[in-house]
Amino acid sequence: MMRAALALLLRDVKLAFREGGAIGVALGFYLVVVAITPLGLGPDLNLLSRIAPGMLWVALLLAALLSADRIFHNDYEDGALDVLITGPLPLPLVAAIKSLAHWLTTGVLLALIAPLLGLLLNLPLQAIPLLVLSMLAGTPAVSFVAAIGASLTLGLRRSGLLLALLVLPLYVPVLIFGVATASAAITGPASPWPPFMLLCALSLASIVLAPLAAAAALRNALR
Amino acid sequence: MPHRIGLAAYDLSCQRGGRTVFDGLSFAVGPGEALLLSGPNGAGKTSLLRQIAGLLPLAAGRLSLDGASPDAELPELCHYVGHLNAVKTSFSVRENLAFWAEFLGPNDGSLDRALAAFGLAALAELPAGLLSAGQKRKLALSRLFTASRPIWLLDEPQVSLDAASLKLLDKALKDHLQGRGIALVASHTPLKTKFAHRLALGGKEPVA
Numbered sequence: 343m344m345r346a347a348l349a350l351l352l353r354d355v356k357l358a359f360r361e362g363g364a365i366g367v368a369l370g371f372y373l374v375v376v377a378i379t380p381l382g383l384g385p386d387l388n389l390l391s392r393i394a395p396g397m398l399w400v401a402l403l404l405a406a407l408l409s410a411d412r413i414f415h416n417d418y419e420d421g422a423l424d425v426l427i428t429g430p431l432p433l434p435l436v437a438a439i440k441s442l443a444h445w446l447t448t449g450v451l452l453a454l455i456a457p458l459l460g461l462l463l464n465l466p467l468q469a470i471p472l473l474v475l476s477m478l479a480g481t482p483a484v485s486f487v488a489a490i491g492a493s494l495t496l497g498l499r500r501s502g503l504l505l506a507l508l509v510l511p512l513y514v515p516v517l518i519f520g521v522a523t524a525s526a527a528i529t530g531p532a533s534p535w536p537p538f539m540l541l542c543a544l545s546l547a548s549i550v551l552a553p554l555a556a557a558a559a560l561r562n563a564l565r
Numbered sequence: 566m567p568h569r570i571g572l573a574a575y576d577l578s579c580q581r582g583g584r585t586v587f588d589g590l591s592f593a594v595g596p597g598e599a600l601l602l603s604g605p606n607g608a609g610k611t612s613l614l615r616q617i618a619g620l621l622p623l624a625a626g627r628l629s630l631d632g633a634s635p636d637a638e639l640p641e642l643c644h645y646v647g648h649l650n651a652v653k654t655s656f657s658v659r660e661n662l663a664f665w666a667e668f669l670g671p672n673d674g675s676l677d678r679a680l681a682a683f684g685l686a687a688l689a690e691l692p693a694g695l696l697s698a699g700q701k702r703k704l705a706l707s708r709l710f711t712a713s714r715p716i717w718l719l720d721e722p723q724v725s726l727d728a729a730s731l732k733l734l735d736k737a738l739k740d741h742l743q744g745r746g747i748a749l750v751a752s753h754t755p756l757k758t759k760f761a762h763r764l765a766l767g768g769k770e771p772v773a
Binding site for chain 2: 345346348349350353356357360389420421422424425426427428429433451564565
């Protein structure tokens with residue numbers, strides 16, 4: 343069973359890098375959204391550094407959603423999902439592994455380039471460690487919850503837009519605690535750790551619960 | 566090692582979208598036997614295979630395994646080759662099969678044997694996206710050899726195969742049955758395989 347789980351994880355990571363720029367699109371979108379923000383807001387450096395963590399987090403959520411329908415869509419289209427179900431892994435575990443692969447190829451990469459994009463928003467240097475930490479801790483929740491949306495919208499046309507509508511409201515807690523953690527170093531005396539702990543709790547809860555919901559939706563989609 | 570599993574169905578029924586596709590369906594297939602499913606389009610051939618593979622719920626009735634260990638799950642004993650080929654176009658032929666061999670397990674199938682079964686060894690390093698429809702079908706059928714499972718569920722396996730490949734398919738089925746495996750094949754066109762059982766689905770007007 344471990345062997346099957348590892349094989350599935352490696353395959354999904356490999357496919358993400360091979361299959362036509364899903365990762366490139368997410369990273370590019372992230373870059374563009376962050377890059378046009380200062381053009382819209384004007385060159386007020388204080389304002390920019392105050393809103394930098396929030397902007398980076400919002401752009402990250404949008405960029406991650408852009409590739410979220412990839413989690414199940416291709417396997418559904420080409421019939422691989424049918425065969426995955428006859429494998430040795432229970433369906434919730436299949437959903438969890440595919441969400442994990444999405445996190446590794448999207449969430450982690452977006453979190454790691456965030457400091458670079460922070461330069462465009464005059465993000466203070468001392469805020470960088472907490473920003474990256476908050477993103478690494480919060481993006482598992484982003485990928486695992488996105489998997490619920492991806493499985494619910496399987497087989498629909500233009501499913502990406504519906505997926506965003508379904509899932510973005512669920513990201514509100516992640517966004518609030520993520521930004522609270524990251525901006526503690528900028529705005530002030532409040533400690534970053536209480537929101538960080540809540541962020542970790544959100545991710546852990548999504549890792550456990552979201553695959554169950556996604557598996558139920560997948561069963562429904564295959565009928 | 567020869568298989569020794571039998572499959573029996575009692576009073577199966579299938580519902581799709583509120584419509585009864587079939588009901589009261591019973592059959593038994595012993596080790597080394599094959600069942601040919603026939604019937605007009607929409608008679609429920611694919612639905613029955615998907616029910617056995619665990620992809621569709623049973624509306625009524627039950628499926629039972631003879632000779633399997635009590636904790637065996639039916640879907641894990643089945644190879645399901647449906648209409649869709651489950652081929653990843655950005656992977657090479659070998660990578661496609663290697664993944665299924667690792668994933669489906671138990672890891673006693675041989676990758677070289679799977680590549681050879683339908684004559685894909687020469688194409689092993691080619692990206693699967695470049696394969697023709699018939700070659701993709703052969704790649705899907707080669708999956709049968711990546712892991713040894715007693716029950717083969719084949720839905721129109723001959724689609725887009727040429728005459729030589731049909732012979733390979735017949736040989737694959739014959740070998741599988743000789744190894745005391747079970748095959749359930751839905752098909753319109755005749756195969757040379759000797760089917761111990763035939764099940765004609767449909768024939769009556771669908772119930773509205």
